[in-house]
Amino acid sequence: MIPPSQRPLLRALRFCFALLALALLAGCGKVPLFSDLSELEANEMMAILLPRNIPCEKIAAKDEKWALKVSSADFARAMELLRAQGYPRDKFVKIGDVFQKSGLVSSPTEERIRYMYALSQEIADTLMRIDGVMNARVHIVIPDNDPLAEKVTPSSAAVFIRYRPGFDLESLTPQLKSLVTRSIEGLNYDNVSLVLVPAANAPAPSASAKLAPPAASLDPVLLGGAVLAGAILVAGLVWLLQKQTARRTVVKEAAA
Numbered sequence: 001m002i003p004p005s006q007r008p009l010l011r012a013l014r015f016c017f018a019l020l021a022l023a024l025l026a027g028c029g030k031v032p033l034f035s036d037l038s039e040l041e042a043n044e045m046m047a048i049l050l051p052r053n054i055p056c057e058k059i060a061a062k063d064e065k066w067a068l069k070v071s072s073a074d075f076a077r078a079m080e081l082l083r084a085q086g087y088p089r090d091k092f093v094k095i096g097d098v099f100q101k102s103g104l105v106s107s108p109t110e111e112r113i114r115y116m117y118a119l120s121q122e123i124a125d126t127l128m129r130i131d132g133v134m135n136a137r138v139h140i141v142i143p144d145n146d147p148l149a150e151k152v153t154p155s156s157a158a159v160f161i162r163y164r165p166g167f168d169l170e171s172l173t174p175q176l177k178s179l180v181t182r183s184i185e186g187l188n189y190d191n192v193s194l195v196l197v198p199a200a201n202a203p204a205p206s207a208s209a210k211l212a213p214p215a216a217s218l219d220p221v222l223l224g225g226a227v228l229a230g231a232i233l234v235a236g237l238v239w240l241l242q243k244q245t246a247r248r249t250v251v252k253e254a255a256a
Contacts, residue, residue, distance in 0.1 A: 030057060033078055034088050035067040042066040045087050054078050084200060086134025086162070092125040109144070116140045123183050127159070127176070132167025134199055136160070140184060155184055156191040165198050 033056070034045070042058045045068055049056045054074045059067045070078045082088070120138040127136035137160040143153040157180050163169045169176075177192045 030069040031072050031075055033068045033070050033075065034082075035061060035065070037066045037068065037088060039064070039066050041087070041089055042068055045082055048081060048085055048087070049078055052077075052081060054081070086164075086199070090124070090128065090135060092121040092128075112142065112144060116142055119184065123159075123180060126179070126183075127161060130169075130172075130176075132163045132169060133161055134164055135162040138180070142184070142186070154191055155187040156193075157181075157184060157187060158193045158195075160195045160197070162197045162199050165200075169196050 037045070039058075046056055046058060049070070054070060054077060056074075056078065057069045059069060061067050120140045123138045123140075124136040127133055127138070139158045141156045143155065145152040159176070159180055161169065161176070173194060173196070177189055177194055180192050180194075181187050181189045
């Protein structure tokens, strides 16, 4: 049976343990933002988030891939910022990956479809390397014409590019269409449709946010301070509880 005089101390002790648990949970409150990233892409994402006062952490994963973590409170804002900047980048397959050798024999129609897909991926990957391009999509149509036919249907291509504001891609329209034209056999310049769409502006970094330290150096300090303060408080309460118990024992023995 706990003496009534000790119950307030025990309640305070439970409260301190609850605060300590909350501090530990706060220190471990990071959630995955993106995974399966290259190290370069993870670094580029950190360069976007850190100046905007969003602490983030880069975690090594399997097969030389990386993951990015942020606190749960910053998750929505970090996602919005990265999406506005075109991250994570689209991943494209190579022609060699599409036409890997296998024991199965493909039909001519299947081979043609796979070729168009692989070619569109290669062209989109090339377009993504142009400064300012955030997303690129290429749709190719290569008709299955009869080689003996007098009239054939020409090939065509449709290209969609989303780019960052501040980059003048409109002036590059002839070069972009020429790049696509020369990448596809039988494609004429006039049969290339190009759509250029500027992306919405991402929020700019604030002046004070530039001083924010990365999560890797900030979290251990906060977590260590919370744990130390909680440990000191708990130790003090335990000492007071033991002191009061010893005092009552001495009084009882003296009275006996």
